[in-house]
Amino acid sequence: MAELIALRQGPLPVGPVGRRGLGWWGVGTLVATEAALFGYLLFSYFYTGATAPPGWLLEPRPVLQLAVPNTILLLASSVVAWYGERGVLTHRPVQALVGFGGAFLMAILFAAVQVLEWYAKPFRLGTSSYGSLYFVTTGFHMAHVAVGIAVLAAIFLWTTLDYFSPRRSLSVSAGVLYWHFVDIVWLFIFTSFYITPYLGFGR
């Protein structure tokens, strides 16, 4: 019995190879629980808004001038990070560095624009429940962007140290997966806070 099972499989990789490693699953569970967290934040937004008296929105038509290009920037950075990951997987170190460095810079730019966006808002954290929800939700996201920036920086650094190969690249794939998550979750936040008011929510 034991022989059958062992022989059928042939040689086994030692340690994580590609995405075949426990760390990949670990990041998957992390993403699941974080997605739930943002789900509850958005639930709070929609629940509070739906039960609030009219006039709850402090900005009935959210200004999109900064937010839309910034959203596109963030989504584009995901593509750039993926390009970097491809670089590692195809053994093109320069492409990898360009990808991770580019994504890193775009993430920083996103964060800076988001700070401008915060200052431009006509309300603050303590103005009302809407203000609290807006700033805490985008603030939670900003914390994740900060972690993502650190992750991209680490991957960049480790790539310059020549740590990875197409086989040993789990840290890269895990970090890039996390960055995809940060970007996708922003799409939900953006839609909730910036788009749904135009569709009639919370009026």
Place this chain on the structure above:
Amino acid sequence: MSGQTPLGYLAAAGERAQAIVPLTWFVLSVSILVCVVIAVLLWVALRRGRASAEAVEIRAVAVGRAPHALRWIGVGLALSAVPLVVTLVWTMVTLAATAGPPPDVGLVLDVTGHQWWWEVHYDAARPDQGFTTANELHIPVNTRVLVRLRGADVIHSFWVPKLAGKTDTIPGQTNLAWLQASVPGRYLGQCTEYCGWQHAHMALEVVAESPQNFQRWRAAQLQPAEQPLGETEQRGRRLVEFRCGLCHEVRGTLAASRVGPDLTHLKSRRLIGAGVLPNTAGALSGWIEAAQGIKPGCQMPNQSLTAQQLADVVAYLETLQ
């Protein structure tokens, strides 16, 4: 008060509570039956197969399988399904009958939960007919009464078990409950959502009485406080106006604050302090002097009055019939 368990709801006295009693008995009986059946099965199962007492060595008892054991689960589930479906249907029927306010409401009340007392307002729609009282609400018997519930500070829950189940009073929203009493009497109520230190002492009484008596009570409540006659009572009134009046209202006097319960007809109520003491002269003076000892943490401060002042105040309060 009916019987020895004033908050027991199985002896209901109004249609909304009565509708729930048979359902309760049903689910309770099913529950007890299930427990008994399972206990008996467990007992028999233990007796019939039990390895002999000598078999202290577990290895001495053979391991085996038994066919058909799966039937237990099939039969068990099939049998369980019957009471579950009955309960579900009965629940929905009862819910439909008791949830919403009935169409033929004869009286509308506003009740607000405060830490730790109940403010009761009659007839907000007609200001000249409206008045405010506390902790004791009167309703005419056989009349459906709509109660609009609000929370002034934290969440409380309005519960008069012999008349109806609980409805929370939540700040920022108005919840609707309705009451109906088929039998005249006094029914105890109690806050049942934890609301702080004196959650335990947040009772109210519902007095269900004949329509004539209810009208008489209501007319009396509409009147401002009677003018005191004696000199003692006048001295008391001044003290009440300048000290108690910081928080309480006595209509027809200078005391006009609404922080605490309205005292205009204090003596028409059976209890004081949201149910902590009977409404006697002795209890009143004890309450005024040492409310914090009786109901620690409540908003009513201990009053440092001389014996004479206290006697005057109580003498005046005793006139607030």
Place this chain on the structure above:
Amino acid sequence: MNRGEDRTPALGSVSPALEQRLQELWEGEGGLKGVLSTVDHKKIGLRYIVTAFVFLLLGGIEALIMRLQLAGPDLRLLGPEQYDQLFSTHGMTMIFLYAGPVLSGFSNYLWPLMLGTRDMAFPRVNALSYWIYLAAGIFVYVGFLGGNGPNDGWFNYVPYANRDYSPGMGEDFYALGMVLLGTSTTLGAANFIVTAMRTRAPGMSINRVPILLWGTLTANVANLLVVPAVSLAFFLLWMDRQFGTHFFDVRAGGQPLLWQHLFWIFGHPWVYAIVLPAMAFVSDGLPVFCRRPLVGYPLVALSTVATMILGFGVWVHHMFATGLPALGMSFFSAASIAIVVPSAVAVFSWLATIWHGRPVVTTAFMFFASTIILFVLGGVSGFMTASVPVDWQLTDTYFVVAHLHYVLIGINVFPVVGALYFWFPKMTGRLLDERLGRWNFWLMFIGFNVGFLPMHLTGLLGMPRRVYTYGPDMGWNTLNLVTSIGAFILAVGIVLLLVNVLKSRRGGAPAGANPWDAHTLEWSIPSPPPPYNFAVIPAVASRHPLWEGYLDEELRSSLDRGLLLDQAKESLGTSPLDALPDMILRMPEDTVAPFVLTIGLGVLFAGLIAKSWGLALVGGIVLTAALVVWLWPRRELREREAVRG
């Protein structure tokens, strides 16, 4: 591509030389460093269990003090403030610091042994989740012992929990403590899930795992998804209290009911999370003493999952009195009634197992068997409150207190004590004393039922929850006195358990590898198990690898001969469903990183509670540094290539 490192593990048999080699590879350091740096799941599991029992005792003492106060009407042993902190701390302790962690402890200890592997998937994360749990427990108890306990019950409704009504620091300690504990629970959940999916012994396909895997896995999938709700709720509360936000503040558009939704979206699944693994103790333990496999294994496994899926959709039954629309309530009422069905599967399976078995009555068996009837009692009272109109009368009375104690003591404490009698020999190599065990059982069983059965009646007679005293004319005097007496009898039973553990730990009869002639993998290795658990990775051919001979199974598991992984600290990774060998896992060495990270986190939270941002920053820096060291790709774990010249 460099495939040079791939290898086919050799097959081999257990031998003293092999054991010696593995011992050297896997044995941790001694001394303080060893204590702080170990990542051995067995040590961590035991720590979880011991810590959780300490909290059980603390919560029990709190309960006894409350029962003294409530033994008669109008007693003045405690004032309202003391009583409120006591009942809140009691609830928080039992539900968060005992009931969940004790199950994590058992699963932590048992899973790798039952699954035929050498450690959890993420040993360092495992150490971290224990340290953070300990830190969270210490954090809230520092508050409580300093007079800043929570004062709003374990479910902590706003607005009372807001600063206007609870101005002290108790609520801040509670809120931040729960965020901390939530981190620990989430880390643990991720670890359990990956361990279950990727590290089972070859051949242990998903239909051959012990029920404990189903129970704990289900519980932790739920934790992963719902713990963020409560962590978020507590975080928002803390923001409202300290930073002037208005999530729950009606005056600025906030919603008090948002708290209740977030709390119960978590709260109800959590109830299942703290009973499903305990029910699995019964499902795995009972058959051993009945001398036959569990009846209806697939149905029990499926019902475990079904319970949780339904459990996600019943949270509103905690809110039937909040003025919700009747239509919405009927849905949640129906779901709450329907959840009886999967629960009934377990009951009938256990009954059938005893009925068609040949029960050998031991203390462990008595605890497991008694769970059946206690589960039914706790279940039917839950079924009663699932009916909305009945719940309007029963909610927030002692009926609910009785119900939840039948659930938490009946379906958590009883099976946990049973599990202790059952697995103590594996953990220590010694059997617990059976004579003392009988006393232990009967005192607990009688005390518990004397205490809590009458409480149902107290509730039907209208006694509200969370009152610090009651008047003499309510009809509750005798019932309360009986309950208090029962509580103390129960306490004596628990003390006997402690005596038994302390006495038997060194003086108990030697257990040997398999004292109960049980059927799962953990009984195939010595008691206590060596640091590497299994000298060879076993191959599994059935649900009960040690009973295949008795049951005349066609396929036989291979326990003494299996894959050799003795070249480094290695274990086997297998595929999620079929558990076929997939990769060789490099397991991490002992490290203080989790401990240091926890210290950083603790300092950070101390800074937050004291609003000392400098301190918080120091904590944050320590935490970050520990993380960087931890996550830095390591060659010995094959996380990166060798440095090339």
